[in-house]
Amino acid sequence: MRGTIRVGVGGWTYEPWRGVFYPEALAQKRELEYAAQHLTAIEINATFYGRQKPESYRNWAKAAPDGFKFSLKASRYATARKVLADGGDSITTFLEQGFTELGDRLGPILWQFAATKRFDRDDFARFLDLIPDQQDGTPLRHALEPRHESFRDPAFYALARARNMAIVFADDDEFPCIDEPTADFAYTRLQRSVESVATGYPPKALDGWAEKARAWAAGGRDVFAFFIAGAKVRNPAAAQALIKRLET
Template sequence: MSIYVGVGGWTFEPWRGPFYPAGLAHKRELEYAGQHLTGIEINGTYYGSQKPETFANWAASVPDGFKFSVKASRFTTNRKVLADGAGSIEKFLTQGLTRLGDRLGPIHWQFMATKKFDRDDFAGFLDLLPETQDGLKLRHAIEVRDESFRDPAFVDMVRERNMAIVYADSDEFPCIDEQTADFTYARLQRSQEDVETGYDAEALDHWAKRAKAWAEGDRDVYLFFISGAKVRNPAAAQALIAKLAE
């Protein structure tokens, strides 16, 4: 059973104190996060390309068994016609992200709330996502944010390609609770600032049980605390990791 728990990114000034110890050099924050979490969702790749050496350095900063998910470039998903995005997808996948090696987890493809389900166009987009890159197997997690995707056709086309529909626990976006791949990808977005661990004990128990249920049958689980009271997300992740270890 492999359950990876973490947060979005690792550079956030309000974490200096509540999470990062005083005096810790900024360049060592990823190393510290890697020692206390088991996964991180890289968000910077959504906004711009990175150098291959940057990915290699990130991989070297975290221990064995740690996993990064990589958020796909906005230029791949924020398009009127998704099926015309082959060039932008190739540019994103060839920037060097495979230098993460065995630390590479799923690629996270996030769509804007204004993107509605178009069966043919979406199928064309999914067909552009390769199963491997530079000899590494790729896993694809698809996050949609419009109610039109509550369509059996969408669920079927994702399942046929062994891609995961992101489980988004959010007040703002719909949650499509379907297991469509050999892994689960969940983004929890309800942390509360007045709770030291972001989520109270009852909620943490719920998510620990849910994560273990998702992991049955040797399914990997990637669970990230995102948004909400962001300052509390590292504490929430650490508390859930402790619950899972009990």
């Protein structure tokens, strides 16, 4: 069975997108609605910095069409720790903020770790034990984004695979790119967009990402691809260009 591919960007509020992605005359309160009509997913980064209100999640869900997904970046208070297993209270606080109000618009939760965080199998195993497979009766999917080379370790892959947690495929110059299938979905963060190219990535690069996404999906995995960082002003165009390629 072929998986579903969804493509988007990080967030939807970014002033330089006005006149480039958003029409100049578009009311700011309609930016999410517009973005959700032209993309198929958005990674919410505000959740990394602080709690959001259940009402906000309900409103975001209403602004998005059927089939659209929001991924959530987990709280930095849970992941930016010397000892990850000490983050139980912060994990609980994050999980209980009401994001299940997104309903069927809820996508994966992204757990991003500090670039200085090295892989410690015992600590990481205890950390993963703190992360549930469901919240408020809603099944959860989790993606793990290590940013230290020490995570390029079969022991890490085994821990992720045992929990059906995806290891993020990071297209980045600075952090490790691990291409290891450990879950029933794939999660990639594309971070090399450049402002000198209207679509952020050159056509051949976008062709390559479309091919890779199709290969992941052909194996039965759902795919979540987000254009993050790089030349942020170009990321919506990059996402739209990739979506167009995937339609053919």
